[in-house]
Amino acid sequence: MFTTMLGKMSMIPPVPSRHRNAVATRQAILASARKHFARENYENVGLREIAGHAGVDPALVSRYFGSKEALFRETLRDDDEKDIMDGATRETLARHFAQLFLEKDDAPPGERDIHIERILILLHSIGSPKAGQIIHNAVQADILDPVSQELEGEDREMRAAMALAVLMGMGIMHNMLSIDTLECTPEEDARFEKRLTRIFAAALEPMDD
């Protein structure tokens, strides 16, 4: 009743602050879904949870996106670019890779790179049968294909897949299992980075002999 009164009195008339604004509501739901799917499993994230955190009625989620599965699929897509890693070169891949570790979990919400958020979504819901097919397609079409096209030499697909495997394994270790063998002395951290570079090079670089 308070909101209706506020609406009638129209103290904030020109700003469509997401009241009766379909696209804003959709985006709010999508943002909340991304945040939750990046933290927990596909099955452990409920539509009511997503809606509640977005300040939206749970029914609207199904109505705007059709189903939870479709919402999850939408979550993995970018609004501006069409790919998770559009134009991903070896350098950008390495950069995302590094960011995956430099980012703290207590980073300011909404500030984390959207690429990283989507990788976390990928990782958390691997193993869910319903999300599995969606993830498979997204990984193949939005990561492996673009990255392998950026590579040169032989075994491009293989090298891209192995690099992604390394990235996923490290991401799981750090973000999901919370196993941090680094983050100790600066010397250890430097050695970790050096070793990481070598692993990544062994996966990605063309073989020279």
Next chain:
Amino acid sequence: MFTTMLGKMSMIPPVPSRHRNAVATRQAILASARKHFARENYENVGLREIAGHAGVDPALVSRYFGSKEALFRETLRDDDEKDIMDGATRETLARHFAQLFLEKDDAPPGERDIHIERILILLHSIGSPKAGQIIHNAVQADILDPVSQELEGEDREMRAAMALAVLMGMGIMHNMLSIDTLECTPEEDARFEKRLTRIFAAALEPMDD
């Protein structure tokens, strides 16, 4: 009624073919749970499913193991050895690593190495909050600690963690995302193996410079 008649007539008297046999029932439940948890998520495996596949009443699962969480924890433990990889040296780790890829999904059931089955259980239920803590403890105590103790030189924990990260990432690629860039020509397969060896060496071997 048929089974009871059979029991009364005692055509097979000395063999307690798991009728009124607590330990056999427990093992049957545990085996079924391992099989299911190795294929699907923690949340997507129901106690009724486990019980049904084991030919057991669903109520017995809760009664024998207390809770689904405790059953999952038991699933990650070995009956004979106490560790997932007891006495795991660098060679055995590499062997498990190789097996993870050589094994086919259509392998005869019950024939797959129990170590591999447990790694698959680990991988599938990563991302499940309830299983996460259990998995974290199992990984730390049963994999990272023994492996790092087997290593020599500096940064033992770091190297073990990075090797496990590589193993997990590759396992996810192959067994869960079904992304097989190998398995083409024998030449490609050989190059894959060579590259894999280099990656693993970069993660595990002590740095020489």
Next chain:
DNA sequence: GACATATGTCACCAGTCGTTGACAAGTTCC
């Protein structure tokens, strides 16, 4: 055979889930 115990069976609970349909309230256009 009678009892005590171990093992298995059954019905059911409380809760959550995704989804849907009926209805209310706001917006736009005539």
Next chain:
DNA sequence: GGAACTTGTCAACGACTGGTGACATATGTC
């Protein structure tokens, strides 16, 4: 002002889940 449409609200459905207690049946012991 009223019709047509959009957007949001509410309550409920059916299906599922993990878990529990009452009861039935078998086994072992005297």
